Amino acid sequence: MVGKKPRELSDKWFGLLAQIPVFILLGLVVIFPLIYALNLSLFENNLRFPLEHDFIGFGNYYTVVTAPLFRLVVQNTVFFTILAVTAITLFSLGVALVFNEQFKGRGLARTLLLVPWAIPAIVNGLMWKELYSTNFGVINWLLQLGGLSPVGWLTDKNVAMYSVVIAQVWKEFPWATLLLLAGVAAVPEDLFDASKVDGANFIQRFRHVTLPLIRPMIILVLIFETMWSLWAFDVIYAITRGGPSASTTTLGYWLYEVAFRQMEFGEGAALSYIMGVVILVIAYVYIRALYRETG
């Protein structure tokens, strides 16, 4: 063996062999669980009654969809997702436009964006939970200093969802801002100058010069922020655990409750397949839009 030059693999075999570690990992962690979850969703499964394992077809799907909470959870999820995605996109667009201007401390301001991005989502949630505390929280204290009455940020079921959305925006907007900033910075100066000569004002310039050029970035932000909001778990677990009276229970959190608190694995798997299909549809719509944009 020693001294014998090993024969080189052909391109084809090298390419496939190089994928083997990926096949193994994805097979174990993604493909197998996906198939097993489908199987689970079609059977009666509960860890508390391990011997019951009857094929019940779409029974689990039926149970989930007709559960008393299902309607509320879907409403909450849609509301949370639309509110969070809109707020994140608009806010980060505004910040990106401002951070693209020349001003003292611009570098520092951009560095600060990394702070919420780096802070673990669970710490973000717990941080806001402390800020929102009805009796000891700093926000209510400031309100009272200003002569206003305290708000039950996490105890009032009409308010709690907005509180969670603010926390989600704080954590998510820096990523979107940095992405949009790249798009805004790539708008050529002379396009701006030309539109200035034509007498376009700030809003016209934004609509006709900047916006068309950064539209692909905006769609990217919409795609990812929608997916992350639909699955949102950490922030809700940390701040409200779905309460008060289920007013902040979204699909991502409910799935955890069903599967890992009530140990209804079959129903959990059915619910996760419903969610997966919804996400696929949304991703498809967005990606179609993205391809139409870029051709």
Added chain:
Amino acid sequence: MKAKTKRIARKTITLIFAIAVALFILLPFYWLVTLSFKRDAQIYTATPQPFSYASPFYANYYMLLTGNLPPGWSPEDMAGSRLARVPMYSQWFIRAFVNTVYTSALTTLICIVAGALSAYAFVTSRFPLKNKLYIGYFATRTIPATILLIPTFMVFLTLRWTDKNEAIILVLSGILLPYAIWILKEYFATIPRDLYDAARVDGCSRFGILWKIFFPVAMPGIIAAAIFVFMAVWQSFLVALILSRSVNSMQMSVYVSNFITDVDIDEGFMATAGVFAAIPPIIIAFLFQKYIVRGLMQGAIKG
């Protein structure tokens, strides 16, 4: 003259908005840090004094790190139930921190090694199903981790594999590997083909080229991918929550959340643990800002 006033007005508005954004970012975190410097009586009050701290101000940190009362404190200084838990909190803290470093480092290593090999083959070789495979890897990004966790949890339970760091590493490696491949491929694709061909003609082996040419040339991409995976593991909560049963595999994210129980919240220790969990990723983000921002701007990175 008018143009000048207009420019100054624009500058002022920009600056005011930028300061407002900076305050929006900093004030919540600042408040978390101040809470970590307070003792219970200074937290549970309707009129918080922003600048009054425990003495010594690092009392909470001291307790979590050593498991003992800070110098100058007597047992009467703390509520009995809280006092009794200090040694346990401290033990957990050390374990959770070590576990998280281990999990994050090993997952990063796996993703970079397997990811670089795969990305290298995508860039340099032609093989069957190449494009379909790449799209397939990419598609796994849209699958919520929760779907995967139910069956994974059941299998690990049967195999008695819950409560092991290695189980968490395995699952997170599988979830994060496609992201790593994506970033690495973007960077590898910028290396000129001629460089590869020339090295092949000179008789350099495929692994030799990956190691001696692609790794050094694409170092910014390797760093970006490594940081991204590391941060994602450090931040991951749901996988750790479900797959760890005790202190044996407790991760920092789960440790922090332990200070909320169904009955009460230990706000002081929670703030302290939260700062501990946030500091390493913040330091990494600042140190490698250049690579992160470049990677983020490619739309590739997400923690």
